[in-house]
């Protein structure tokens with residue numbers, strides 16, 4: 028019997044007596060004071076003991092019974108219900124592991140030289156205002172009460188198909204386009220469709236750590252394939268792992284070195300994929316946002332064997348906060364993509380999609396990309412001028428400038444110090460899977476380096492670097 032059950036009632040409190048009784052018993056059960064199986068007093072006894080009406084205790088017991096905390100047996104009376112065995116005490120709040128800690132570090136900010144985010148100024152207010160307004164839902168009328176198309180809103184899929192054919196020379200049907208929450212969720216969707224557990228995948232070395240971790244989590248065996256001025260070294264991949272089932276590449280501007288995959292290598296890659304039934308995931312994260320020369324067409328535009336899954340993102344051209352991207356699936360895979368989208372990974376909110384479709388249709392998107400290119404080119408020139416003055420060794424690398432450091436320089440440590448001063452370059456060594464191959468360097472993001480700040484920031488940064496020479 029529950030001899031250790033103490034219930035104190037406050038008759039002046041707003042809380043009903045029945046609720047006070049329920050809470051006292053519930054707390055006693057949760058804290059372990061009343062163990063599973065312990066018999067509770069009958070309604071009558073407890074009511075008499077507390078000086079309350081029988082119905083008051085009855086209501087409290089009924090709620091505890093509904094919450095599966097107590098059980099009532101005809102002959103055995105009312106007892107505390109069985110509970111899961113716990114190791115004792117409150118479990119500690121979960122802590123993040125090494126990958127998530129560096130992920131959080133990489134995405135902190137905003138800070139000068141940070142990679143992967145757009146310029147601080149000039150967010151597309153029109154787009155966000157439209158997304159916030161409920162007009163879109165109103166124009167949808169009753170249709171907005173229905174489940175949306177898991178592949179994405181047809182208005183946006185049409186806009187994207189039209190845009191890709193002009194900007195990336197990639198001609199596709201809206202039925203091949205699937206809207207995702209950025210590249211990352213597109214990668215997840217594609218990996219589920221392909222189902223390549225246990226198979227080999229080529230991964231650029233150096234390459235995007237989030238992709239690498241994603242492939243690992245999808246149980247692929249990663250084969251690092253070096254990158255040079257022509258992009259991923261396809262010959263190396265064929266020599267060392269011709270039996271791979273997948274390759275993930277950034278052919279437009281390699282992440283992080285910026286080289287464009289040469290035509291010779293594109294053809295070699297497509298030929299290998301077609302002959303060995305391998306898949307190619309094209310990460311087109313920068314789209315046409317290229318600061319030097321004209322952007323090369325999408326790799327998928329050359330793909331007659333239909334082995335390329337093209338993934339695009341609005342993270343760099345609009346904002347990562349939008350969480351919007353898309354996949355262009357080979358026609359033969361469109362149905363498989365639709366099934367996985369409908370059951371495991373549906374498109375994000377139609378409100379954001381429809382606002383983006385309107386933003387594109389009205390010409391704002393193309394104008395924004397053009398404006399960003401002009402802005403970033405100016406910022407890149409200003410940054411390079413500062414590096415020239417300092418006789419530094421550097422190369423342009425996509426939307427970053429790669430500042431080379433002498434062998435053995437502790438780029439991670441330099442970045443940690445820079446972060447305390449509001450700067451967040453990315454350490455090149457962190458982009459390598461094999462520490463023995465890692466080269467030190469600093470990737471200085473151009474988008475987040477306003478021209479008028481860059482001289483002062485470089486002064487501070489070189490002070491830190493000089494301390495390690």
Ligand SMILES: Cc1ncc(COP(=O)(O)O)c(C=O)c1O
Pocket residue numbers: 142143208209210211212235277282310312339340341342347351352
């Ligand atoms: C290589 C690469 N791919 C893709 C992305 C964009 O991913 P998402 O569209 O999920 O924001 C980034 C962002 O930094 C990137 O560096």
